[in-house]
Amino acid sequence: MGQRSIFIRALWFIFVGWWVTPVVINVAWVLNVTVILLPIGIKLINLVPTVLTLAEPRSLSDATAGRGQRSLIVRALYFVFIGWWLSLLWANVAALLALTIIGLPIAIWMLNRLPFVTSLYRFHG
Known part of the structure; x- marks a missing residue:
């Protein structure tokens, strides 16, 4: 499935994405703390990024989806030593920026890159 129209994505962000995204981030962090x-x-x-603006993630059925990803071991080591604390800081700064009209575009940009900051996961090609 291709990207949804910019109109639909904007409506989603205005009515759902802006408030659900912080909830998803905080639930994710609670789950991360449990280790299991x-x-x-x-x-x-x-x-x-999907929760925020309905951006389509890479498809697992896409033959090129794994291309450009770092190995799972590298991503795991990055997460353990850097990703867990940097992504929490990154997400909170983005949430603060989202409270202002001027900071909103930067916040969206930052939240779209949160998977990479967390675990070096490339969301898009």
Whole structure:
């Protein structure tokens, strides 16, 4: 499925995305703290761009989807030493920027890159 129209994505953001995204981020962090539910927490963080603006993630059926991704070991080490704290800081700064009209475009840009900041996951090609 291709990207939804900019009109639909804008309506989603205005009515749903702006308030659901912080909820998803906080639920993901609670799951990450449990360690056992960490994979679900990471999956939620990887879905933040979709929750925010209905951006389509890479499809697992897409043959090129895995191209350009770092290895799972590299991503795991990055998450353990850097990603867990940097992404929490990144998401909170983005949430603060989203409270202002001037900061909103930067906040959307930052939240769309949250999966990469968290675990080096490339959301888009």
